Amino acid sequence: MIKKTINQELMRTNNKAQILRCVKAKQVVSKRELTEELGLSTTTVSTFIRELEQENLILNSGIARSTGGRRSLLYQLNPDYCYTLGLDLQVDRIVGVLLDFKGDIKAEQEVAFQDRDEWKVVPLLKTFIHELLAAYEIPWSKLGGIGIGVPGVLNSEAETIDFAPNLGWKNVDLPAMLALDKPIYLENEANAGALGEVEYGLGRNVGHLAYISVGMGIGCGLIIDHKLFAGHLRNAGEFGHITVEPEGILCPCGNRGCWEVYASNAAALRMYAETTGNKQISFPEFLLKCQENDGHATNVLRTVTKYLGLGIASVINGLNPEMVIIGGKITNLKPLIFNSLLKEIKARALEKSFAGVRLEFSQLGNKAAALGMGSIVLAQITNALT
Ligand SMILES: [Zn+2]
DSSP, rough: OOHHHHHHHHHHHHHHHHHHHHHHHSEEHHHHHHHHHHTTTHHHHHHHHHHHHHHHHHEEEOOOSSSSOOOOOEEEEOTOOOOEEEEEEESSEEEEEEETTOOEEEEEEEEEEEEOHHHHHHHHHHHHHHHHHHTOOOOOOGEEEEEESSEEEEEEEEESSSEEETTTEEEHHHHHHTTOOSEEEEEEEEHHHHHHHHEEEHHTTTEEEEEESSSSSSSEEEEEEEEOOTTSSSSOOOOGGGGGGGTTTTTSSOOSSHHHHSSSSHHHHHHHHHHOOOOOOOHHHHHHHTTTTTHHHHHHHEEEEEEHHHHHHHHHHHOSSSEEEEGGGGGGGGHHHHHHHHHHHHHHHHEEEEHHHHEEEEETTTOOHHHHHHHHHHHHHHHHOO
């Protein structure tokens, strides 16, 4: 008897969760579509729709156009149910988006910083969070949670930052330092970027995606079979540290000749400094020089593109993805590098895998990771609700 009650309750929860997820996925859906899509009875769908409406999770958004039969009410998620913040902690700036419950972007902001000391950056992050909410006049009580993408390795519970080399952070308990009375979720920035592409970018409906985040290092976010692949210790995707030159330059990770030492933005700046003696140039300035056809910059770009392609070929050979998306400031140079990059990949990748992959440059600007973090929080909220 008790067992039966538990099963009934479980089925009830499942049905309600299914309806909520279906409304979320379809954005606007009629009662009839829900019935057909989920194979539930009209009575069951009506009961749960009423409950979800009473809980303010969904709202009626009109009537479906008649197709001969009875007209059917349309439903959508209530955008104002709650809001989430998706933040991307980069090495020189914080990028943030405010999402409503439907996942629509309500505000976006960024703030630059120079001092990377965690005791300077975390207070800035806290102020930024409040400012982003204020920009759209969202009361604190309406904030459902905060997701923060981090350029580094998290502990296995994804609760603290073990090591963020390019920020110089070690063992930083970011949620504790922020001390906010809201759920905070952390994720590696490349993983967050991959999720951002799946939810908002070119990776929609892509089941096997490698998102390659090219910054001062190189990180890869992997979507395998429509799911983020984090690895046994949440350390997967560190292709930036595969060896491409056995006797090569020492990498901050301790190995020699890592891919990111030859193909990252930091690599480009190092190579440019080696040939010109100019160590002061920033990466945006380097990009500008490339666009102006500066001889030294163009040579460096050629070398970096070659290494980028060689590493991507290995990613493709190892994972057989359906799509590879490159993210980071280097995407501004797409017209200059796309063909040579593709040529390099084609020359090195297995024919079958190359033929089946699409190479794309992110179209989300620098927001892929922030959007991914916002959607992680939304998914957590939806899962907890039902
Ligand atoms: Zn390394």
